[in-house]
Amino acid sequence: MSESVGPPGDSDGSGTSRDAPRPQDDPAAGRDADGPGADTGTAGPAAGRGTSRRRRWPRWAALGASLVVLAAAGVGSWLYRKLDANIRTDTSAAAELRVYERERPAPVVRNAENILLIGSDSRAGDNRAYGRDDGGSQRSDTTILLHLAADRQSITAMSLPRDLMVEIPVCHKPDGTATKKQFAQFNWAYQFGGTACTIRTVEKLTGIRIDHQMVVDFNGFKDMVDAVGGVEVCLKKPVDDPDAHLKLPAGRQKLDGEQALGYVRARKSIGDGSDTERMNRQQQFLGALVNKMQSDGVLLNPARLYPVLDAATKSLTTDPGLDSLRDLYGLVRDLRDVPTDRIQFLTVPRQPYGPDPNRDELVQPDAKRLFDRLRGDAPVAVVPAGRPESDDRKNNGENNVSADTPDAADPNPTPTYSGNNAATDPCRQ
Numbered sequence: 001m002s003e004s005v006g007p008p009g010d011s012d013g014s015g016t017s018r019d020a021p022r023p024q025d026d027p028a029a030g031r032d033a034d035g036p037g038a039d040t041g042t043a044g045p046a047a048g049r050g051t052s053r054r055r056r057w058p059r060w061a062a063l064g065a066s067l068v069v070l071a072a073a074g075v076g077s078w079l080y081r082k083l084d085a086n087i088r089t090d091t092s093a094a095a096e097l098r099v100y101e102r103e104r105p106a107p108v109v110r111n112a113e114n115i116l117l118i119g120s121d122s123r124a125g126d127n128r129a130y131g132r133d134d135g136g137s138q139r140s141d142t143t144i145l146l147h148l149a150a151d152r153q154s155i156t157a158m159s160l161p162r163d164l165m166v167e168i169p170v171c172h173k174p175d176g177t178a179t180k181k182q183f184a185q186f187n188w189a190y191q192f193g194g195t196a197c198t199i200r201t202v203e204k205l206t207g208i209r210i211d212h213q214m215v216v217d218f219n220g221f222k223d224m225v226d227a228v229g230g231v232e233v234c235l236k237k238p239v240d241d242p243d244a245h246l247k248l249p250a251g252r253q254k255l256d257g258e259q260a261l262g263y264v265r266a267r268k269s270i271g272d273g274s275d276t277e278r279m280n281r282q283q284q285f286l287g288a289l290v291n292k293m294q295s296d297g298v299l300l301n302p303a304r305l306y307p308v309l310d311a312a313t314k315s316l317t318t319d320p321g322l323d324s325l326r327d328l329y330g331l332v333r334d335l336r337d338v339p340t341d342r343i344q345f346l347t348v349p350r351q352p353y354g355p356d357p358n359r360d361e362l363v364q365p366d367a368k369r370l371f372d373r374l375r376g377d378a379p380v381a382v383v384p385a386g387r388p389e390s391d392d393r394k395n396n397g398e399n400n401v402s403a404d405t406p407d408a409a410d411p412n413p414t415p416t417y418s419g420n421n422a423a424t425d426p427c428r429q
Contacts, residue, residue, distance in 0.1 A: 079306065080325060086313035089323040093213070096172060096196035103169075104200070105209040109377040111150040115322075115331075116199055116213040117157075118143050118190065119221070141265070142282060143186070145202065145210075147374045152334050154342040156380060157286065158370070159279045162187035164360045165353050166205050171197035185359055195317075206371040212322040220315015221264075222257030224289075227307040228298055230254040231288050233263060234427035241269035252427050260285065275360075276347065280420075283345030287422040291340050294422075299336040339423075344382045346419030369415060382419030 097104070119142030147156045164186040171179050171193025179192045189201040199210045225231055232254050239248045246262030246269070248255075255263055263270070264282045271277035298304045313328065322328065335343075349363035349370065373380050 083306075083309050083313050084325040086310065086316075087323050087325070087328070088317040089320055090195055090213070090215070090317050091320060092174075093194060093196040093199070094320050096193070097199065100169075100200060105203055105207050105375075107209050107211070108375050109150050112377040113148040113211045114208055114374070115146040115148070116143065116202060116210045117146055118195065118198060118213065118215045120190075120215055120217050141187070142279075143198065143202070145206070145208065145374070147208075147377075148334060149379075150377050152337060153339075154379065155335070155338055155344070156374060157283065157343075157345045158374065159283060159345070159347040160186060160202065160205075161275055161279065161347065161350055161360045163275055163358065164348070164350060164362070166201055168192065168197065168201050169204060171200065206375070208371060208375045212319050214322065215317040216315050218261060220311060222261050223311035223315065224257070224308060225255065225260040226257040227311045228289070228292050228296070230256050231260060231285065231292050232426075233285060233288065234425075235270075239263075239266070239269050241266050244269065276350070279347050283347070284420055284424070284426050287340075287343065287345055287420055287424060288426065290335070290343055290422040294336065294340055299332055305332075341421050341423040343422040344380070344419055345421070346380070346382050346417045349417070366415075370417065373415065379414050381414050381416045382421060383416055384418070384420055384424065 141162065143160045143162070145158045145160065147158070149155070162185065165183060166186045166189075168179075168182050168184055168186075168189045170181050171189070173179065173193060179197075186201065189197045195213050195215060199213060202208070203210055232252060234252045235248055235250050238250050239246055241247070241262065244262035244266040246259060246266055248259065248263075264278075264285050267275065267278050270281065293299055293308070296304075298308060309325070309328070309332075313325070316328075322331075349366040350360040351363050353359035353361040370380065372378075
Protein backbone atom coordinates (compact mmCIF):
# COMPACT_ATOMS: atom_id res chain seq x y z
CA MET A 1 0.00 0.00 0.00
CA SER A 2 1.43 3.35 -0.95
CA GLU A 3 2.18 5.84 1.78
CA SER A 4 0.42 9.21 1.68
CA VAL A 5 2.57 12.37 1.39
CA GLY A 6 -0.22 14.83 2.12
CA PRO A 7 -0.93 16.58 5.41
CA PRO A 8 -2.73 14.65 8.18
CA GLY A 9 -5.98 16.43 7.49
CA ASP A 10 -6.15 15.30 3.83
CA SER A 11 -9.05 12.85 4.32
CA ASP A 12 -12.28 11.54 2.94
CA GLY A 13 -14.34 13.15 5.66
CA SER A 14 -13.71 10.62 8.40
CA GLY A 15 -10.71 12.48 9.81
CA THR A 16 -8.21 9.86 8.57
CA SER A 17 -6.08 9.61 5.48
CA ARG A 18 -7.65 8.01 2.44
CA ASP A 19 -4.65 5.64 2.10
CA ALA A 20 -4.03 4.88 5.78
CA PRO A 21 -5.86 1.84 7.34
CA ARG A 22 -8.60 2.72 9.76
CA PRO A 23 -7.87 1.78 13.43
CA GLN A 24 -10.62 -0.84 13.63
CA ASP A 25 -9.12 -2.66 10.61
CA ASP A 26 -5.63 -2.74 12.05
CA PRO A 27 -5.12 -5.91 14.14
CA ALA A 28 -2.03 -4.46 15.69
CA ALA A 29 -3.99 -1.60 17.15
CA GLY A 30 -6.33 -3.85 19.18
CA ARG A 31 -8.68 -0.94 19.89
CA ASP A 32 -12.01 0.24 18.76
CA ALA A 33 -11.85 3.47 16.78
CA ASP A 34 -13.90 5.20 19.43
CA GLY A 35 -12.12 3.67 22.37
CA PRO A 36 -9.69 5.27 24.76
CA GLY A 37 -6.37 6.16 23.16
CA ALA A 38 -7.77 5.95 19.63
CA ASP A 39 -6.03 9.18 18.60
CA THR A 40 -3.09 9.23 20.99
CA GLY A 41 -0.67 8.49 18.15
CA THR A 42 1.31 6.09 20.36
CA ALA A 43 0.49 2.66 18.94
CA GLY A 44 0.53 0.80 15.65
CA PRO A 45 2.10 1.42 12.25
CA ALA A 46 -0.66 3.90 11.32
CA ALA A 47 0.48 6.17 14.13
CA GLY A 48 4.07 5.97 12.88
CA ARG A 49 3.00 6.90 9.37
CA GLY A 50 0.99 9.88 10.73
CA THR A 51 4.06 11.13 12.58
CA SER A 52 6.11 10.80 9.40
CA ARG A 53 3.52 12.78 7.44
CA ARG A 54 3.48 15.50 10.08
CA ARG A 55 7.25 15.77 9.90
CA ARG A 56 7.23 15.91 6.10
CA TRP A 57 4.58 18.62 5.86
CA PRO A 58 6.88 21.54 6.92
CA ARG A 59 9.37 20.35 4.28
CA TRP A 60 6.73 20.41 1.55
CA ALA A 61 5.47 23.80 2.75
CA ALA A 62 9.00 25.20 2.61
CA LEU A 63 9.51 23.74 -0.85
CA GLY A 64 6.22 25.21 -2.04
CA ALA A 65 7.09 28.62 -0.66
CA SER A 66 10.48 28.45 -2.36
CA LEU A 67 8.85 27.64 -5.68
CA VAL A 68 6.48 30.59 -5.28
CA VAL A 69 9.39 32.94 -4.54
CA LEU A 70 11.35 31.63 -7.53
CA ALA A 71 8.31 32.01 -9.78
CA ALA A 72 7.74 35.56 -8.57
CA ALA A 73 11.40 36.39 -9.14
CA GLY A 74 11.15 34.90 -12.62
CA VAL A 75 8.08 36.98 -13.44
CA GLY A 76 9.75 40.08 -12.02
CA SER A 77 12.85 39.43 -14.09
CA TRP A 78 10.74 38.93 -17.21
CA LEU A 79 8.81 42.15 -16.62
CA TYR A 80 12.06 44.05 -16.05
CA ARG A 81 13.56 42.72 -19.29
CA LYS A 82 10.35 43.54 -21.15
CA LEU A 83 10.30 47.16 -19.96
CA ASP A 84 14.02 47.52 -20.53
CA ALA A 85 13.69 46.23 -24.10
CA ASN A 86 10.89 48.72 -24.85
CA ILE A 87 13.29 51.67 -24.74
CA ARG A 88 14.88 52.73 -28.01
CA THR A 89 18.39 54.23 -28.03
CA ASP A 90 19.45 57.08 -30.32
CA THR A 91 23.12 56.26 -30.87
CA SER A 92 23.39 58.47 -33.96
CA ALA A 93 22.62 61.61 -31.94
CA ALA A 94 25.28 60.67 -29.39
CA ALA A 95 27.83 60.21 -32.19
CA GLU A 96 26.91 63.57 -33.75
CA LEU A 97 27.24 65.37 -30.43
CA ARG A 98 30.70 63.88 -29.86
CA VAL A 99 31.85 65.43 -33.15
CA TYR A 100 30.90 68.90 -31.86
CA GLU A 101 31.94 68.38 -28.23
CA ARG A 102 34.33 71.35 -28.24
CA GLU A 103 31.48 73.70 -29.17
CA ARG A 104 29.17 72.54 -26.39
CA PRO A 105 28.78 74.31 -23.03
CA ALA A 106 30.50 72.75 -20.06
CA PRO A 107 28.51 71.47 -17.04
CA VAL A 108 28.42 74.04 -14.24
CA VAL A 109 26.80 72.49 -11.15
CA ARG A 110 27.60 68.98 -9.99
CA ASN A 111 24.57 66.62 -9.77
CA ALA A 112 22.16 69.09 -11.41
CA GLU A 113 20.68 67.61 -14.58
CA ASN A 114 19.17 69.13 -17.73
CA ILE A 115 17.00 66.83 -19.85
CA LEU A 116 15.51 67.88 -23.17
CA LEU A 117 12.01 66.47 -23.72
CA ILE A 118 10.95 66.45 -27.37
CA GLY A 119 7.40 65.68 -28.52
CA SER A 120 7.62 64.42 -32.09
CA ASP A 121 4.90 65.37 -34.57
CA SER A 122 5.73 62.69 -37.13
CA ARG A 123 2.65 61.54 -39.09
CA ALA A 124 4.20 58.23 -40.07
CA GLY A 125 3.06 54.79 -38.82
CA ASP A 126 0.50 54.79 -36.00
CA ASN A 127 0.47 58.59 -35.98
CA ARG A 128 -1.21 58.86 -39.41
CA ALA A 129 -4.56 59.56 -37.72
CA TYR A 130 -3.29 62.96 -36.61
CA GLY A 131 -2.44 64.38 -40.02
CA ARG A 132 -1.09 63.67 -43.48
CA ASP A 133 1.94 61.39 -43.71
CA ASP A 134 4.51 63.43 -45.61
CA GLY A 135 6.99 60.62 -45.95
CA GLY A 136 7.94 60.32 -42.29
CA SER A 137 9.43 63.81 -41.88
CA GLN A 138 8.96 65.28 -38.46
CA ARG A 139 9.39 68.43 -36.44
CA SER A 140 9.52 69.01 -32.71
CA ASP A 141 5.91 69.79 -31.90
CA THR A 142 6.75 70.37 -28.22
CA THR A 143 10.17 70.96 -26.65
CA ILE A 144 10.72 71.32 -22.91
CA LEU A 145 14.00 71.80 -21.07
CA LEU A 146 13.65 69.95 -17.77
CA HIS A 147 16.03 71.18 -15.05
CA LEU A 148 16.46 68.93 -12.00
CA ALA A 149 18.05 70.83 -9.13
CA ALA A 150 21.19 69.27 -7.64
CA ASP A 151 19.47 68.75 -4.29
CA ARG A 152 16.40 67.27 -6.04
CA GLN A 153 14.12 69.62 -4.10
CA SER A 154 12.78 71.35 -7.21
CA ILE A 155 12.18 70.73 -10.91
CA THR A 156 11.72 73.47 -13.50
CA ALA A 157 10.26 72.71 -16.94
CA MET A 158 10.90 75.49 -19.48
CA SER A 159 8.95 75.37 -22.77
CA LEU A 160 10.62 76.56 -25.97
CA PRO A 161 8.15 77.85 -28.61
CA ARG A 162 8.23 75.95 -31.88
CA ASP A 163 8.03 79.25 -33.80
CA LEU A 164 10.89 80.94 -31.93
CA MET A 165 13.44 82.45 -34.35
CA VAL A 166 16.90 81.08 -33.52
CA GLU A 167 20.34 80.39 -34.95
CA ILE A 168 20.45 76.78 -36.15
CA PRO A 169 24.04 75.52 -36.51
CA VAL A 170 25.44 73.30 -39.25
CA CYS A 171 23.84 69.88 -38.76
CA HIS A 172 24.05 66.52 -40.49
CA LYS A 173 20.99 64.93 -42.05
CA PRO A 174 20.28 61.19 -41.80
CA ASP A 175 21.74 60.73 -45.30
CA GLY A 176 25.05 62.24 -44.17
CA THR A 177 24.76 65.56 -45.99
CA ALA A 178 25.22 68.77 -44.03
CA THR A 179 22.84 71.69 -43.70
CA LYS A 180 24.05 75.27 -43.65
CA LYS A 181 24.04 77.52 -40.62
CA GLN A 182 20.84 79.59 -40.72
CA PHE A 183 18.43 81.79 -38.81
CA ALA A 184 15.06 80.00 -38.80
CA GLN A 185 12.20 78.91 -36.59
CA PHE A 186 13.22 76.55 -33.82
CA ASN A 187 11.32 73.41 -34.77
CA TRP A 188 13.10 73.25 -38.13
CA ALA A 189 16.22 72.06 -36.27
CA TYR A 190 14.57 68.70 -35.58
CA GLN A 191 13.53 68.34 -39.20
CA PHE A 192 17.02 69.24 -40.45
CA GLY A 193 19.15 67.10 -38.17
CA GLY A 194 16.98 65.31 -35.62
CA THR A 195 17.71 65.22 -31.91
CA ALA A 196 21.39 66.18 -32.12
CA CYS A 197 20.63 69.31 -34.13
CA THR A 198 17.88 70.30 -31.69
CA ILE A 199 20.19 69.83 -28.70
CA ARG A 200 22.96 71.91 -30.26
CA THR A 201 20.44 74.65 -31.14
CA VAL A 202 19.15 74.75 -27.55
CA GLU A 203 22.66 74.78 -26.13
CA LYS A 204 23.66 77.64 -28.45
CA LEU A 205 20.53 79.57 -27.50
CA THR A 206 20.70 79.08 -23.72
CA GLY A 207 24.31 78.25 -22.86
CA ILE A 208 22.94 75.28 -20.86
CA ARG A 209 24.56 71.87 -21.24
CA ILE A 210 21.99 69.18 -22.13
CA ASP A 211 22.81 66.01 -20.21
CA HIS A 212 20.11 63.72 -21.64
CA GLN A 213 17.30 63.73 -24.15
CA MET A 214 13.97 61.91 -24.42
CA VAL A 215 11.78 61.86 -27.54
CA VAL A 216 8.11 60.95 -26.95
CA ASP A 217 5.61 60.15 -29.70
CA PHE A 218 1.84 60.73 -29.84
CA ASN A 219 0.62 57.25 -28.98
CA GLY A 220 2.98 56.92 -26.04
CA PHE A 221 1.51 60.06 -24.51
CA LYS A 222 -2.02 58.69 -24.92
CA ASP A 223 -1.11 55.38 -23.30
CA MET A 224 0.50 57.09 -20.31
CA VAL A 225 -2.66 59.09 -19.62
CA ASP A 226 -4.79 55.95 -19.89
CA ALA A 227 -2.37 54.08 -17.60
CA VAL A 228 -3.01 56.52 -14.73
CA GLY A 229 -6.77 56.36 -15.25
CA GLY A 230 -7.19 59.73 -16.97
CA VAL A 231 -6.33 63.30 -15.96
CA GLU A 232 -8.66 66.10 -14.86
CA VAL A 233 -8.79 69.46 -16.65
CA CYS A 234 -11.08 72.47 -16.49
CA LEU A 235 -12.58 74.11 -19.59
CA LYS A 236 -14.06 77.59 -19.56
CA LYS A 237 -16.02 76.90 -22.75
CA PRO A 238 -17.21 73.80 -24.65
CA VAL A 239 -14.84 72.46 -27.33
CA ASP A 240 -15.79 70.92 -30.67
CA ASP A 241 -12.68 70.36 -32.79
CA PRO A 242 -12.90 67.55 -35.39
CA ASP A 243 -9.25 68.05 -36.42
CA ALA A 244 -8.11 67.39 -32.84
CA HIS A 245 -10.61 64.53 -32.35
CA LEU A 246 -12.00 66.54 -29.45
CA LYS A 247 -15.55 67.30 -28.31
CA LEU A 248 -15.93 68.32 -24.66
CA PRO A 249 -18.40 70.27 -22.50
CA ALA A 250 -17.34 73.17 -20.29
CA GLY A 251 -16.23 72.65 -16.69
CA ARG A 252 -14.17 70.08 -14.78
CA GLN A 253 -13.82 66.67 -16.40
CA LYS A 254 -11.49 63.72 -16.69
CA LEU A 255 -9.80 63.16 -20.07
CA ASP A 256 -8.71 59.78 -21.38
CA GLY A 257 -5.61 59.40 -23.53
CA GLU A 258 -7.24 60.22 -26.88
CA GLN A 259 -8.98 63.29 -25.47
CA ALA A 260 -5.83 64.42 -23.68
CA LEU A 261 -3.81 64.30 -26.89
CA GLY A 262 -6.36 66.45 -28.68
CA TYR A 263 -6.48 68.83 -25.72
CA VAL A 264 -2.75 69.53 -25.58
CA ARG A 265 -2.37 69.80 -29.38
CA ALA A 266 -5.45 71.89 -30.27
CA ARG A 267 -4.81 75.51 -31.22
CA LYS A 268 -7.73 77.16 -33.01
CA SER A 269 -10.56 75.66 -30.95
CA ILE A 270 -9.32 76.49 -27.42
CA GLY A 271 -8.36 79.87 -26.04
CA ASP A 272 -7.07 82.58 -28.35
CA GLY A 273 -5.56 80.14 -30.85
CA SER A 274 -1.98 81.21 -30.15
CA ASP A 275 0.95 78.88 -29.61
CA THR A 276 1.61 80.69 -26.32
CA GLU A 277 -1.83 79.71 -25.02
CA ARG A 278 -1.30 76.15 -26.22
CA MET A 279 2.03 75.90 -24.37
CA ASN A 280 0.37 77.17 -21.18
CA ARG A 281 -2.30 74.50 -21.58
CA GLN A 282 0.35 71.81 -22.10
CA GLN A 283 2.16 72.93 -18.97
CA GLN A 284 -1.04 72.83 -16.91
CA PHE A 285 -1.84 69.37 -18.19
CA LEU A 286 1.64 68.02 -17.42
CA GLY A 287 1.34 69.49 -13.94
CA ALA A 288 -2.02 67.75 -13.47
CA LEU A 289 -0.51 64.48 -14.74
CA VAL A 290 2.37 64.68 -12.24
CA ASN A 291 -0.07 65.57 -9.45
CA LYS A 292 -2.26 62.59 -10.35
CA MET A 293 0.68 60.19 -10.20
CA GLN A 294 1.85 61.54 -6.84
CA SER A 295 -1.51 62.00 -5.11
CA ASP A 296 -2.85 58.60 -6.19
CA GLY A 297 0.28 56.81 -5.05
CA VAL A 298 1.08 55.55 -8.53
CA LEU A 299 4.81 56.13 -8.04
CA LEU A 300 4.79 54.13 -4.80
CA ASN A 301 2.70 51.16 -5.97
CA PRO A 302 4.55 48.70 -8.26
CA ALA A 303 1.27 47.23 -9.56
CA ARG A 304 0.04 50.69 -10.64
CA LEU A 305 3.46 51.93 -11.73
CA TYR A 306 4.08 49.05 -14.13
CA PRO A 307 1.48 50.07 -16.79
CA VAL A 308 2.75 53.65 -16.62
CA LEU A 309 6.33 52.50 -17.16
CA ASP A 310 5.20 50.14 -19.90
CA ALA A 311 3.45 52.97 -21.76
CA ALA A 312 6.33 55.38 -21.18
CA THR A 313 9.09 53.01 -22.26
CA LYS A 314 7.23 52.00 -25.43
CA SER A 315 7.06 55.64 -26.50
CA LEU A 316 10.61 56.70 -25.62
CA THR A 317 13.77 57.14 -27.61
CA THR A 318 16.66 58.25 -25.39
CA ASP A 319 20.40 58.79 -25.36
CA PRO A 320 22.64 55.87 -24.29
CA GLY A 321 22.97 57.34 -20.80
CA LEU A 322 19.24 57.08 -20.14
CA ASP A 323 18.22 53.98 -22.08
CA SER A 324 17.77 51.49 -19.23
CA LEU A 325 14.88 50.91 -16.88
CA ARG A 326 17.21 51.48 -13.93
CA ASP A 327 18.09 54.97 -15.23
CA LEU A 328 14.44 55.85 -15.87
CA TYR A 329 13.38 54.60 -12.47
CA GLY A 330 16.02 56.87 -10.96
CA LEU A 331 14.17 59.79 -12.56
CA VAL A 332 10.85 58.48 -11.23
CA ARG A 333 12.35 58.26 -7.75
CA ASP A 334 13.59 61.85 -8.00
CA LEU A 335 10.18 63.02 -9.19
CA ARG A 336 8.42 61.12 -6.39
CA ASP A 337 10.28 63.01 -3.68
CA VAL A 338 9.78 66.56 -5.01
CA PRO A 339 6.77 68.44 -3.55
CA THR A 340 4.22 69.24 -6.26
CA ASP A 341 4.43 72.97 -5.55
CA ARG A 342 8.16 72.79 -6.35
CA ILE A 343 7.58 71.24 -9.79
CA GLN A 344 7.26 74.36 -11.94
CA PHE A 345 6.31 74.98 -15.56
CA LEU A 346 7.06 78.14 -17.53
CA THR A 347 7.74 79.42 -21.05
CA VAL A 348 10.90 81.22 -22.07
CA PRO A 349 10.26 85.00 -22.17
CA ARG A 350 9.12 85.70 -25.75
CA GLN A 351 7.23 88.19 -27.85
CA PRO A 352 6.09 88.47 -31.49
CA TYR A 353 9.01 88.64 -33.91
CA GLY A 354 9.26 92.12 -35.46
CA PRO A 355 9.49 91.19 -39.18
CA ASP A 356 6.83 88.44 -38.83
CA PRO A 357 4.31 88.55 -35.94
CA ASN A 358 3.48 84.89 -36.63
CA ARG A 359 6.94 84.01 -35.29
CA ASP A 360 8.51 84.62 -31.86
CA GLU A 361 11.67 86.20 -30.51
CA LEU A 362 13.23 86.27 -27.05
CA VAL A 363 12.56 89.09 -24.61
CA GLN A 364 15.94 90.31 -23.39
CA PRO A 365 17.53 90.59 -20.91
CA ASP A 366 14.83 88.48 -19.21
CA ALA A 367 15.51 85.35 -21.25
CA LYS A 368 19.24 85.50 -20.58
CA ARG A 369 18.56 85.97 -16.88
CA LEU A 370 16.39 82.84 -16.85
CA PHE A 371 19.01 80.83 -18.74
CA ASP A 372 21.72 81.98 -16.31
CA ARG A 373 19.59 80.95 -13.32
CA LEU A 374 18.96 77.46 -14.65
CA ARG A 375 22.57 77.00 -15.75
CA GLY A 376 23.76 77.96 -12.26
CA ASP A 377 21.07 75.86 -10.52
CA ALA A 378 19.63 79.02 -8.94
CA PRO A 379 15.92 79.15 -8.00
CA VAL A 380 13.17 80.76 -10.05
CA ALA A 381 9.52 81.31 -9.13
CA VAL A 382 6.30 81.18 -11.16
CA VAL A 383 2.86 82.77 -10.87
CA PRO A 384 -0.25 82.04 -12.98
CA ALA A 385 -0.54 84.14 -16.12
CA GLY A 386 -2.44 87.38 -15.57
CA ARG A 387 -2.03 87.47 -11.80
CA PRO A 388 -1.33 91.08 -10.68
CA GLU A 389 2.19 91.74 -9.48
CA SER A 390 3.16 94.07 -6.65
CA ASP A 391 3.86 97.73 -7.38
CA ASP A 392 7.63 97.28 -7.18
CA ARG A 393 7.59 94.95 -10.21
CA LYS A 394 7.04 95.57 -13.88
CA ASN A 395 5.69 93.27 -16.55
CA ASN A 396 7.84 92.78 -19.62
CA GLY A 397 6.39 91.42 -22.85
CA GLU A 398 3.66 88.90 -23.43
CA ASN A 399 5.16 86.35 -21.07
CA ASN A 400 4.61 88.50 -17.93
CA VAL A 401 8.15 88.29 -16.60
CA SER A 402 8.57 90.09 -13.30
CA ALA A 403 11.76 92.09 -12.92
CA ASP A 404 12.31 92.21 -9.18
CA THR A 405 13.55 95.46 -7.71
CA PRO A 406 16.51 94.91 -5.35
CA ASP A 407 16.05 96.14 -1.80
CA ALA A 408 18.01 96.16 1.42
CA ALA A 409 16.31 93.00 2.71
CA ASP A 410 17.04 90.94 -0.41
CA PRO A 411 19.72 92.32 -2.74
CA ASN A 412 19.36 89.36 -5.12
CA PRO A 413 15.67 88.34 -5.19
CA THR A 414 14.37 85.30 -7.04
CA PRO A 415 12.98 86.30 -10.46
CA THR A 416 9.34 85.45 -11.10
CA TYR A 417 7.91 84.22 -14.41
CA SER A 418 4.48 83.46 -15.74
CA GLY A 419 3.68 79.79 -15.26
CA ASN A 420 2.20 77.25 -12.87
CA ASN A 421 3.19 74.36 -10.65
CA ALA A 422 1.97 70.79 -10.34
CA ALA A 423 -0.09 71.64 -7.24
CA THR A 424 -2.18 74.22 -9.15
CA ASP A 425 -5.88 73.40 -9.58
CA PRO A 426 -6.80 74.59 -13.12
CA CYS A 427 -10.40 75.23 -12.06
CA ARG A 428 -9.31 77.73 -9.40
CA GLN A 429 -7.21 79.95 -11.61
